[in-house]
Amino acid sequence: MLKDYIYINNTTTKGRGVFTNSFIEKDTLIEIAPVIIMQKNDREHLDKTLLHDYIFEWGIGSSECCMALGYVPIYNHSYKSNCTYIMDYEEVSILIKTVTAIEAGEELTINYNGDWDDETKVWFEVKS
Secondary structure, eight states: OOOEEEEEEEESSSEEEEESSOOTTOOOOOEEEEEEEOHHHHHHHTSSSGGGEEEEEGGGGOOEEEETTTTTGGGGGGGGSSEEEEEETTEEEEEESSSSSSTTOOOEEEEEEEEEEESSHHHHHOOO
């Protein structure tokens, strides 16, 4: 499930991103994306590729990882994101839900830390 007012476009600084062409109310479910689950030994190989930046830890204790389908891999990171992602282990999917109201034309962002307002530095900012 993906709302029809969501689209991908280029950003000025982060490459591609996800945007809306309509106002979205707070607490709106905007996407349900199926995921492909991979085992811990697969993660060791993925971490050596570009896919490292697009996979999510998965499962209780993060013992696995997954690749989300849909637009999920294209949402850019923000420490004060306007969306959050929710892991649905039973339905094997990731849900994207707004945490603020979002204006038409605005970019939709998620916090890669998992909590929409967690300001812990993410991996690509800690790398030297």
